Each structure stands twice: as structure tokens, then as C-alpha cells.
Amino acid sequence: MTLDGTVLVGRRKELRRLVSTVTRPPAVVVVEGEAGIGKTRLVTEMAVHPELAGRLLLTGACRRIREPFPLGPVVEALRGTGAALATAALSPVAGALRGLLPELTAVLPPALEPLDDRAAERHRLFRGLADVLDALGPAVLIVEDLHWADDQTIEFLGYLLAVAPASVSLVLTYRGEEATAGIREVTGRPADSVVREHLVLEPLDAEQTRALAASILQEEGITTEFGTHLYTLSSGLPLALQELLALLRSRGALIRLRGGRWARRALEELDVPPGVRDSVRERVARLPEEARAVAEAAAVLQVPVAVPALREVAGLARKEAVAGLDELLVAGLLSERDGLVAFRHVLAAQAVYGGIPLGRRQDLHERASAAMRAVEPVPLGQLAHHLRHAGLLPEWAGVAERAAEQASALGDDAEAVRILEDVLRSAPLEPERRGGLAVRLGWAAAQVLRPPEVVDLLSDALESAARGLQRGQLNFLISMLRERLGGDPAVQRRSLAAAVEDLGERPDLAAWVMAALGRPMDPSVPVAEHARWLDRALETVPAIGDPVAEVFVLGKVAMSLSCIGDPRWAALTVDIQRRTGDRPRHRQEVNAYRSISENAYCAGHFEIADQLLAAATLGAAEDDEPLARCRLVGLLLAYGWGRWEGLDLEVAELLEEYGGRPFDRITAETVAACLALARGDLDTARRDLPDVVRRTITLGGYELLPLSVTALLRLTGEPGGARAALEVWNTKGLWPPAVRVLPALTAAMAATGGHDEAAALVARLSVTLDGLDAPLAAAALPHARALLSGDAREFAAAADAYDRLGAPYEAAQAREQAAEVLFAAQDPDADASLRAAHVTYLELGARWDLDRAAQTARRYGVAVKARHPGGPSGYGPALSPRELQVAELAAAGLTNREIGKELFLSPKTVEKHLSAALRKLGLRSRAALGGSGALNGGSAP
Structure with missing residues (x-):
């Protein structure tokens, strides 16, 4: 029985929404539903809808058995577009697709020079697609x-929805119960310009089930009683209904009486097993023997295959195989497309597969593995799958290892991790081989944005590893992964210390480990020990021999030196800039610039931090993972410089992006909690700040800690919240960045009866910091002294020092406190000092501080400007400063990604600002910005 020709039942509303959305590109429609619910049928109806005439439909499908080859469904969709591209104007970057799509070589631009970084290659590939x-x-x-x-397909779809080509719509189908959070994230947050629709297909109701049954049987006389019975048996699942009716017809149990009614006796005797599984198995059991053999072979193979492969697995002669195949095609169980044959629906394949006895199933998988070896090129994913399910585990491990190598070579580290983890957990392996695979797994996992929990596998391999390079790498990788997963810094340090002596033949790794041991992350280790490791790393650098790796290690050393106030960091930074021509190109060079930038900011070197981050961001333009980490540092710089507009959006995006990386995520959490306090969201600040402080200490992020501790002290006025941090800073000698907290700590101590203790701390730190590279001390020390003495001149000196650093928020606080002292002394300069603080708070959108300063102004009769009703975003029809910046750059022809690089924003955040600007200006596209003249003055027409 064929199922073609049935009408679409119960999906008219969804079809209208689907067609309406895809005809308004850029657009994305997600069609979600359980297996057999009719997702493919709905998409098929869309494809033949008259409103889609003239649109090219490109279709690809993801497979249960994956090959270690990225972007499979996208390649499938584009493989046959050579004729359509023959006259297209493609940019040179499309030449990057030659290796991925050899079928299109004749119409693609020339191949591009290879890049040294796989992530950069991948990003260029995405641009070409x-x-x-x-x-x-x-x-x-x-x-x-x-x-x-595969992860790269998901990543590419996320990229595509961010850049949003104006003429392209996407239709994505998935089973909701099997969709990962990453899939939902990608499909749930496209650029603002993308029209989005999410369709969730529900089972048919009883009446719809009856109507579909009538269509399948081509009979109008389906009674309500019989329709209800079918609904009960199928649960409203279209595929289940189709299979049930096919089974009943094959049994001859569909007896129709005169008048078009079904006999009661026939209903009672149906005894049809519920669901798809039993009905499919019974249908297959009723077929001739050769058809059953072909069905079992197709169920084992799972993916569409050529007829010779199907015949080989079935173990049939050509004539028998053809007869069996024809039987299944006519019955509608199998379908053919482009010469390849597979089950029409995966549920039917699973039903047949589950009914094959274990011994026969393993035999079929072994035959399938032999068939796969004959394919050119060998589909390693399928071969590995069949070997494993045939029980041939040693052979499976070897093929899986080759598949992982292929995935890594193609830059798909997530797929390599998945394969290697599976092998290490399931295959019988000798210790030496286990150790080698564990090392490869560790390096691949370290490249993934959200590292999986595989430390246990590396630890198991470590137990039997002999002294030498393999053991050294395992210890190092265990430490690295524990750091990224938020592990105990003391445990990480023990793994690093154990790694050093085993890495003698790899000076690049040895120096990297030494630099990591020099980073002040374990609270119990004094700073002198860290300094010794940093010196050892510097001594080892000349032996590395690789200029890129040398820059990487020098960056790690300079980063840590800046935290302890060792002025050598500046000379190392100059050396790094000289070595790289002030332009980092490799991922490790970008890492060096970004790392120094982050700690330079924490130590108070705002300007050099800004310069280094700009260079790192430019160097990471083609590499999404380092670019995201640059954006994390950009949060700190934006907060410090007072560039707060749009910062909430950027923080929210990075919090989501780094959900599986606690060590990196703490940066975004710190800025979020500090912003919450400044914005006046005190409930959020009270909830989050203590937790952020605690976890920053736990993670060893001591250079970052002063930001959250300062905010917590200002919120509570209780010095107890800084006790644990003080112990760490004293042990580690990290006062160059930690001196930032001194004014808030001094105020809290003095307010709770600790004036003398606060004075002693300020005096001690004045001596401790003397001679160290600690630019924050020039502002924080006079600020703290002013809080103890009430000397307005000290407050003014502190404010001026903050201004020189580029810290407007702290400068405003010092001026506000100076105004209080001047008002008490009836000094006429008080008004100007308060107004200056008030203006800064207003510009920043620091509502908590603004309200406090406004209360002071009212108390003393000082006229100040009222804040915008909605805070910093309350610009009404006028463009905000950030919207104006984005619109001007867009008008100059920059892409969202280029604007993001310029302003340290993500393309999504740029898109949000640009959409808001276009809406306010009454324009429909960014192309209209250039000639509209509406940007003059930054207001809507």
C-alpha cells in the first residue's frame, strides 16, 4: 500500500505560518515534534506551495550515524547547486569551500591560502557558505x-542566523525531547532582523485521526466509532495510524459493510497492538522471506545506501534482492531518492531493528562493516558503528580512532571528543594506547568552548602511565580541564607540579606549565614561590624554538607579573609587541595579548589594556572562541572606562555563551553583579555579590576579586564581607590590583568602629606598594586617607588621579564624598563638586549613586539635572550614543562583525543597537543609512 496522495490533516494553520514566515527572509522556522508526528510531511507541503514558486529549495538531513566530516546536511543541500551558481557573483572567500564541496569546483573562486589556525579556517568556511x-x-x-x-553544523547555523543573509530563510526540524540546549539556544536567539517562528506539532485529535484514516483508505465512510478506535490505538500519531491501517489491510481485516459502516464484529476482532513497533513488525512478518531480509538489512544500515550494499548485507542473490526491495517499495516501508534506498521513516526502521535477534543482528552488522569498507572514501562513522554493534570492539576502537583523527584534522574538535570519549569508556585497550588516546582526548576537549566531563578518563589513564611525555601531558591536561570546569586551584596546582619534570623533551609545554605555576591561583602559596616559577619559565623560553609558542609563554609570564606589581611585565609586553609587529595573528599570540590586557586592566593600566585588547580582537576576527574571550575582557574594560551603554546586553550574551565554563564565566558574573548595584537593582546585588565573591575566591580569580568585593562593601557597609579576600591578598602579595578595594574597605571599617585599624591598613599598604608597579595606588591611597581624615583636598586629588587612569565611576564617588565634606564646612566649592559627580552618574546610568547624589542636592538646595525616566536608555525618539555609534559605522559600510570588533561588542549586540536605530530613524534597511541624512543630530525624523 502506498501512502502517497493523502491530504494534509490538522496542520493547515501551521502550514500557513510556515509559508508566511519563509517568504519574508531573512527568516527561520523551527518545526518541533516527536518522531512520526509529521514534520517532514509539513515541510514537503510547504515546498510545493504556490507562494514558494521561484525560490530555490535546498534540503539536507542529519543522520543518526554521523561521519567525522563536519557540516554534512549543509554539504548535502549545496552539492547539486553548480548550475545555479554558474552565473552568481561569489566573493573570493567562497574559494574556501573547494575542499568541502568538490562537486562545485568548476563554479567556485580559486582556493585560498591555508591559515595556521583551524578555528580561523572554520570561520572562513562559514563565511564562504x-x-x-x-x-x-x-x-x-x-x-x-x-x-x-554535529556541533559544527549547529555552530554554522548559529553563525548564519547572526549574519542573516537577506535572501535566505531556514527551516529546521527536530525532535524536542532529543534537542540539546545548544540547539535550542542557536534557534532561539537569531539576529533581530530575522523573522522567527517556532511550530510545535501536536498529535491529531480523534476527529483529525478519523479524517486522515479516510484519506489513507480513500473512503469517506469512516464512522466516528471506528475513528475513535483508531485514535486510541495510534495516540493521534500520523505515522502510527498509517502503519496500523497498512497492517489491517495486509491482514484483510478492513471489512466495510453496506452503507459505508464498519461492522461491530470486525472492530472487536481487530486486536491491533498499539503503537508503531508491533504494527510494523507484523507487516514485515507477513512479507515474503526476501523482503524481510532486505528490510532487516535496511534497518541495520539506517542511512540511505545504494542497492548493491543493501543486497550484500541482506545476503541475497541479485534476483531475490530486487524482488524483496520492490515489495518493500510498493508497501511504502522503503523509499528511494537519487538511487539510494532507506526506510521511509526512522521509527519503522527502529521497529524492525528492535525485532532482530541479537545473533542475527551482530551478523548483519558484520556484513554491513564489510560493505562499508568497499565504499570510497570509507565512511568511518558508519564503519565504526557497525563494528561496534557486531561486537568487534578491538577493530571498532581502531576505526573510531581514525574517525577522531579525521574530525580533528577538519577542525571538528567536539566530534573528536565524542568519539574518543566513547572509545575510552567502552573499548578494551592496552595501557600505552589508552594513555595516548587520553592525551588526544584532553587536547581536543581543551579546544571546545564547553569542555565535557572527561577528567576521570584522563585520570584513569594516568594511573598506569610511565614517567615521560605522555604522563606529563596527562597531568597538564587534567589541570587545564579542571580549571575550565571550575575545580579546586590547589588540586590543579598539584597536577601542574607533577607535570613539569616529565615534559623535558617539550620545552614549550614545560615553560607553559611553569608559567601556569607562576600564576597566583592557590591561596596557600606565597608570592615568592610563584615568582620563582615565572623566572624558570623565562629561562626556558629560548629553548622553545617556536616564535609563536614563545610569545604565548611570555604573555602568560607578563600577565602574572603585572598582578604582583613586578615592572618587568611592561618590558615583556613591549618585547611581545616587537616580536609580533604589534599585530597578533595566531591563536596563541592573541591569547598573549588578551591575557596581558585583562591583568593590566585589573592592575590599573587601563590605556595599555585597551590597546592590547584592540589588537587581540583584530587578530581573533576569524576565530570565534578567542574572540568570545576577548569580549569577556572587553566587559571589564567597558565597566572600568564607564562605557556602560549596551553593556547589559553583552553581559547577558556572554553569561549564556560561557554557561559550561565557570572559570571564564565569573568575569561576566562579576560585571553583572557590579552593574546591578550601580543600576539600583539592589535585590539582585544582595543576592549575587556574596556568591560572586565566594566563587571568585574558590576559582582562584584573585586579580578580578577587588571589583566584586568593592561593590559588596559599598552595598553592605560591613567589612566582614572582605575578610576572606584580605587573607588571600595578604598571602599572595596581590595588593597592586587589590588596592582598588581600599576606599570602600576603609569606609566600612571606620563606620563600624575600626577607624584605627583602617588607618593602620592604609599606612601599611602605603609602604607595601611603594616601589611596585601599582597605578591604582595613586588614586586609592589618597581616597582612603580622605575618608579617614575628611580632607576635601585628598578627595579632589583622588578624583583627579582616577580621571588620569580613566575611571570615571570612582572619580565621581570621590567628588561626591568631597562635596559632603565641603557642604559641612559651608565651602562654596561644594556645589560644583556635587554637580560633577551627579553628571557622571547620569551619563553612566548609575541610578543607585544618582539617587543618592540627588538627595544630597535637595538637602543643600543645589539644582541638578533630572535623570531620564528610563535611565541611560531613556533617550525617547533620539538615538542613544551607542546606537549613533553603531549606525554611523553601518552607514560607512562596516558589517556587524566589523562594528563589533571596533566597539568590543558581539554581532548580536550590534544587531540589537542597529535595529533600534533603524526603528527610531524610520528606515527599513542599513543601506538607507548612508544617504538618509538622518544621522545628523542622531534623532528620528
């Missing part, structure tokens, strides 16, 4: 079964 899709427009890219997608 987006360019090709845009050139094919108007087009609809359909990706089915996204729940089986």
Missing part, C-alpha cells in the same frame, strides 16, 4: 532532524 547561500537566493535551506546534528 553564507556567501554561497546568499548568492543562491531567494532560497530556503531546510535542515531536517537537527537533533542528530
